[in-house]
Amino acid sequence: MTMSIRLSASFALLALVLSLADAYDPSPLQDICVGVAEPHNALFVNGMFCKNPSLATADDFLFSGLQVPRSTANPVGSTVTPVFAAQLPGLNTLGISMVRIDFGIGGLNPPHTHPRGTEILLVLEGTLYVGFVTSNQLNNTFFEKVLHPGDVFVFPIGMIHFQLNVGKTNAVAIAGLSSQNPGVITVANALFNAKPPISPEVLAKGFQVDEKLVETLQKKFWYYN
Template sequence: MKSLSTFLALALTLSLAFASDPSPLQDFCIGVSDPADGLYVNGKFCKDPNLAILSDFVITGLNERRPINDPIGSNVTFVNVDNLPGLNTLGLAFARADFEVNGQILPHTHPRASEILFVTEGSILAGFVTADDTGNRVFSKVLNKGDLIVFPLGMVHHAVNVGKGPAVAFGILNSQNPGMITIANTKVLGSNLQDFLASVV
């Protein structure tokens, strides 16, 4: 009897250790800000599913080039539950990145998401830095139209337009709130940013 109770306690402990977020109990939860609209889930209230319309699930215009006014030469258009309410509770976010020549997205990390970066125009040097028993390792490659790279969750990653014209890439993140921590522009792995980027080309 004692061994049976030990086995049951161990089984319960293991089942709790491997638990994950529960599956949704409804098809979707369109995020709205008005508490009169329903249940509060993932930072938004859910619209009555019977009132769902197509525009809750569609965003247009991501094919259009974005103006670049940032001194680092890039513009990121982020798509999340705030501008596409049908994404609420689906665990996804999306981004379009426009680069001018030599434009870059500074090294950063997403603490709650892995990311896929897919190049649709130009040539982009992209990569990430990881740490293991042998020290820091850099995984980096020049990606051309049709290429993609995966950035594992929490890894510091970057993207730089190394081509002779504008570049465009799309990112897909597996969290509706991936977070973003930008690494300081002055020092990366003990060197300045330009030296670091030159070392991985």
């Protein structure tokens, strides 16, 4: 391999690495970008319109009430209270967000993934069984742990993960995410409640089950946490 070819290959590899480094939320190019719904006289940045910085107030950076327990009387027995840019406009472009998760006894935050953010979870009350599954690249390795108050667990970006209350009391956790808009894909909902429906033949072959079972699942009520 000649020197010029080696240099070209090196530059190509460097360009690829730099492009991958930009795969997360971009660094903001301004101090603040308070999200607003009304686009009049506003600039569209990172999925939201930005308020004129000279009109920003302290309230744009405040979210109250995260200490209030939420009802878990729903089919999965858990409730997620998000604090994303939609709820806290001052987060827009800053690349972080958080959620509170309330669990009833036996409550589950179903298997899901955040396509745009890594999650770090802190247990405040109760006992949670948690885990995530790696991609095909690592043979779908399953990492699991039982967490107690004060324990912290990380779910890498894009990995399917869950939390289940295995204690005898309600449980509460707080999680931080490395995106102001991490997104959520709940696996079962996405596959069996897609609109329009995914062909039962596709799902039956994919899961290696009978098509009638797939059709039954597609007729169920799927709760979005």
